[in-house]
Amino acid sequence: MTFPRGRLAIVGLGPGGAPWRTPAADALLTEATDLVGYTTYLDMVEARPAGQVRHRSDNRAEGQRAAHALDLAAEGRSVAVVSSGDPGVFAMAAAVMEQLDRPDRPASWEDVEVIVSPGVSAAHAAAARAGAPLGHDFATISLSDNLKPWSVIESRLAAAAGADFVLALYNPASRHRPFQLGRALTVIGAHRRPDTPVVVARDIGRPAERVDVVPLADLDPAVVDMRTVLIVGSSQTRMVDVPGWDRRGVYTPRRYPEVSADG
Amino acid sequence: MTFPRGRLAIVGLGPGGAPWRTPAADALLTEATDLVGYTTYLDMVEARPAGQVRHRSDNRAEGQRAAHALDLAAEGRSVAVVSSGDPGVFAMAAAVMEQLDRPDRPASWEDVEVIVSPGVSAAHAAAARAGAPLGHDFATISLSDNLKPWSVIESRLAAAAGADFVLALYNPASRHRPFQLGRALTVIGAHRRPDTPVVVARDIGRPAERVDVVPLADLDPAVVDMRTVLIVGSSQTRMVDVPGWDRRGVYTPRRYPEVSADG
Missing domain, CATH: 3.30.950.10 (Tetrapyrrole methylase, C-terminal domain)
Structure with a gap:
């Protein structure tokens, strides 16, 4: 039995709206079946294709949010974790890497495709x-x-x-x-x-x-x-x-x- | 006699090609009548509408390049000065500001519209x-x-x-x-x-x-x-x-x- 390979994309929205968002980030948002993020950032993403699920979370729970996103990707979903600005600066990319570095990292995460998509920083x-x-x-x-x-x-x-x-x-x-x-x-x-x-x-x-x-x-x-x-x-x-x-x-x-x- | 108001846009191309270039930068490049930049960076910009002029320069001559771009804008042209990555980091935005800060700044520059368009930095x-x-x-x-x-x-x-x-x-x-x-x-x-x-x-x-x-x-x-x-x-x-x-x-x-x- 094979599963579709899931994806976890950590996507920088850039500051503000679409004019400062890269086409690479935009494509990943469109392809995603699931968006995961702090509710303020999710609200910065325009409506996408029907069926896309938005998983809203509190700003503090970055570790839990990252693990949840990896679990969704392990099920074969295409997940975009969104950050404002650049996800590599005081944001979600490090939170996902911390989860991947856990000694008890679940075996189900091994087949996930991981992408970090940079953004214009604030x-x-x-x-x-x-x-x-x-x-x-x-x-x-x-x-x-x-x-x-x-x-x-x-x-x-x-x-x-x-x-x-x-x-x-x-x-x-x-x-x-x-x-x-x-x-x-x-x-x-x-x-x-x-x-x-x-x-x-x-x-x-x-x-x-x-x-x-x-x-x-x-x-x-x-x-x-x-x-x-x-x-x-x-x-x-x-x-x-x-x-x-x-x-x-x-x-x-x-x-x-x-x-x-x-x- | 009135002149059209020229524009000087200092545009960050982002690293590499179009996937990491913001829509705001892309629009400024398309609207430009003149592109000014180091030849390596100009080559990163795809062909634009017929009639757009490309002014190629050596990498070292940033001050001259900035002054030339301001002169073109003062003639009513829409000029895009291009930098790889973000133009604000070790790049052309500071070179243009240095020209604007000259004690002998030409009066013709006073009517130029100045825009800095950020990019994903390297x-x-x-x-x-x-x-x-x-x-x-x-x-x-x-x-x-x-x-x-x-x-x-x-x-x-x-x-x-x-x-x-x-x-x-x-x-x-x-x-x-x-x-x-x-x-x-x-x-x-x-x-x-x-x-x-x-x-x-x-x-x-x-x-x-x-x-x-x-x-x-x-x-x-x-x-x-x-x-x-x-x-x-x-x-x-x-x-x-x-x-x-x-x-x-x-x-x-x-x-x-x-x-x-x-x-």
């Missing part, structure tokens, strides 16, 4: 709206301490800010973690001028999109939530008037001086 | 092919010292490796810079175990694509060139058997232990 889309703040070396850090100690976050912020990286900050705040962004800004502020440009990008690519550029000293943590990505400039990052834009542009030059401005 | 596509090596905090660094001092590169590598970031390394080597990757690996090796997984990804998304996973101690700099992106794991990055894959998968778990394995 930080890169936010950077595009602002100009080119990620034009030079940058560090990408999640401020969530749900899965890592805050001491690790602080030491990484200090190391990256001290070495003059631009900083792309994911999960900068939530209702459960109201004080941490302020502490992060204190760590960063020890290495940056008060007028360092910060890009505050919320709901990028969605109807409610909002992008602001503020000096580091003026950033109010209260305006930042989980749907926001922050990009904090290096010592070299500059503001620029871009023709026709209603806000300042921000870019980090490609050339780095022999002696930095604050060195 | 590192994220390489990560997808390997599993999820960028699943946790990571630093993105260009090893090219054409525009920054090597001392800055070394200090950033040391800071990022010391703080246990995963490292995504762009421009890891070229014929003009044959010795630098070896020096970079020495800096990194002071902070990482010899068996740390390294993803060696060349020509991602193109017909000649090749992805290898090797332990850090076995990485031969001679196999690495400018068309390669390297991803060096953190202390937590692991290899995993992914069903059906002809190479090991690599992922960085979402959870970070209270005390790291090498701490």
Whole structure:
């Protein structure tokens, strides 16, 4: 007796809707018999062929969601696990790999075809709206301490800010973690001028999109939530008037001086 | 006398061909009267409507290319400046912003509409092919010292490796810079175990694509060139058997232990 070979595709939707979604991701979504994901992300996928099943889950239950998706694929289903942005950055691709690395991994998963389909990440889309703040070396850090100690976050912020990286900050705040962004800004502020440009990008690519550029000293943590990505400039990052834009542009030059401005 | 308002779109092609190119980028390429770019990237764009002009340039002349594109747009043309991957990462978006920031910026540029269209970056596509090596905090660094001092590169590598970031390394080597990757690996090796997984990804998304996973101690700099992106794991990055894959998968778990394995 043979079973059809199931598929597990981990699909990055890109930020927002269809204009920033790759054709490869779109094809995998169309071919899927089952969509699995956090309900907010599933709502970003337009209606697909009749019969496609949507399995909605809570945002926290990533391990369970990944195992469920693998079980469905093991039954011969074509499953798409969806993430906003890129699934490889603080998202579902690692959660699926963790399940595949379990010592008690079920034998039924051995025949599943596994595909990771990359997407435009939220930080890169936010950077595009602002100009080119990620034009030079940058560090990408999640401020969530749900899965890592805050001491690790602080030491990484200090190391990256001290070495003059631009900083792309994911999960900068939530209702459960109201004080941490302020502490992060204190760590960063020890290495940056008060007028360092910060890009505050919320709901990028969605109807409610909002992008602001503020000096580091003026950033109010209260305006930042989980749907926001922050990009904090290096010592070299500059503001620029871009023709026709209603806000300042921000870019980090490609050339780095022999002696930095604050060195 | 009025002129039509020209457009300058800085367009990320994504890595490789059409499957990883966003619809937004595709539309901008189709609407363009003029494509401007390094000849290798222009060759990645399929033929467009008759009459579209392609302005090919050398890879080094980014500033001139950006100014030329702005001049064309100021004449009322619809210009697309193309970059592989994401145009905001070590690419043309910063070069255009630098031109817009010139003290002697021509008045004719004031009416140009400026758009940055993000793309899937090479590192994220390489990560997808390997599993999820960028699943946790990571630093993105260009090893090219054409525009920054090597001392800055070394200090950033040391800071990022010391703080246990995963490292995504762009421009890891070229014929003009044959010795630098070896020096970079020495800096990194002071902070990482010899068996740390390294993803060696060349020509991602193109017909000649090749992805290898090797332990850090076995990485031969001679196999690495400018068309390669390297991803060096953190202390937590692991290899995993992914069903059906002809190479090991690599992922960085979402959870970070209270005390790291090498701490």
